[in-house]
Amino acid sequence: MNRPKLLFVTRSRYWRPGNGEATRTVALIDALAAETDLTVFFPDRADAGASAFVERSPHRYRLTVGNADRPERAGLVNAMRTLCARIVPDVVLLSRLQLDFLRLGVPAGVRLVMDTHDLVSDNAASRRREGVAVQEELGFGQELAYLAQYDRVLTIQPDDHARVAAVLGERALCVPHPVRLDARPVRPGGRVIGYAGSQWLANRHGLQWFLDRVWPHLLPTGATLAVAGYIAELLPAALPTGVVRRGFVPDLDTLWSGVDIAINPVRWGSGLKIKTVEALAAGLPLVATSEGVRGLEDGAGEAFLRADHPEDFALAIAGLLQDDSRRAALAAAAHQYARTRFSPEVCFAPLTGWLHTL
Structure with a gap:
């Protein structure tokens, strides 16, 4: 050749x-x-x-x-x-x-x-x-x-x-x-919401929006927000209630292990969001903004959930936390979508x- x-x-x-x-x-x-x-x-x-x-x-x-x-x-x-x-x-x-x-x-x-x-x-x-x-x-x-x-x-x-x-x-x-990853097992009653990102300005804006506008609605659910990647270094020393700082995790399997729902709250940008593709490939139910799933619109509602307003974003997550079977179905669809599109x-x-x- x-x-x-x-x-x-x-x-x-x-x-x-x-x-x-x-x-x-x-x-x-x-x-x-x-x-x-x-x-x-x-x-x-x-x-x-x-x-x-x-x-x-x-x-x-x-x-x-x-x-x-x-x-x-x-x-x-x-x-x-x-x-x-x-x-x-x-x-x-x-x-x-x-x-x-x-x-x-x-x-x-x-x-x-x-x-x-x-x-x-x-x-x-x-x-x-x-x-x-x-x-x-x-x-x-x-x-x-x-x-x-x-x-x-x-x-x-x-x-x-x-x-x-x-x-x-x-x-x-x-x-x-x-990206090619093994699907995460769906944990009955799981309450860990996972986010991973670099310190890129759009990631910082998106995470702050989530913490300010979405997270207060989710506190009554007893969920935990696990923040991974270099962006975790920018969290305040006194972490908000329910937020855990994971830091940089180099291995993708380890990164998504123990996460029940992935989020991508980015508000602006362009192109394809790598963290979105990784979460889908890990077989995780994903809630993201329209910017977070740019170019993947055909999967909205089936392979992931899309929401742009704080209340809608919180409701989407809360609904998944309350329904293990719905989380399992979305997780399976996410993994299949990634396998078809992103091998x-x-x-x-x-x-x-x-x-x-x-």
Whole structure:
């Protein structure tokens, strides 16, 4: 089988777990390393953990790193040009639109791929709706003008894919985030609500909304809210009644063990929420906002429950706490939904299929 030479450029410190981008990047690298002669370029200075992580990878690939923290763009373009001359890639894959400027360092004739992660214009629009400061002002038309420069554009969920493919056609590939976990056993009378997240601003806003607006309604149920991930470090020293600080849990099976209901109360953002996919794949009944299940709307009411108002969110959770059979049915549907939609084979087939044609 032909193994094209692929250069993947990312600024994610993916060897440090704990956020959705790192999780997505590791999965993509594993898939690419299995199918291509892969070199990963991390343009910034890396720490000691990077090399050890590469050594533990299930597939062999090379990691090339920069020698400065946040180097200037001109220097990065030159580094890209030099690296391409050395390895002569068939394909260059850039992670996130913020790295688009590196196209200037890619020789003519090399196929270009952009992994969007999410749409920058959607993120900006979502922030504006919630009154959150916009970091990057970019309209959808402007974003498409950038994406039109690429041979293939990877989108992470069906809604993004449909909108991009309406303009770019077959150049748009839907490549969601894969996850495969064993289903959690449903515990009769279980009362643990689980949330996991990084310290990303949208996660902080969502958790605070839940604590302020939803959690007071649930106190009479006797439930416990277990907060995991680096976001737990931001909880106050005197924890709210019923809240438990778990901290960072590196193993996904351990993370969701002992959880009876998962939540994702994120209020704004874009793309696919990795914590949502992980909870579904663990076979957990999930209650989430519309933003928390963006792109998965076909599963609402069957594979998970969706609620955007505090009272509705609380009622959805309370109903599940009171009905073991309903929790079990939702859990089974969640696991089946994830198995159908988010196995590695399903998620990466469009990309690997295209690579095999080169």
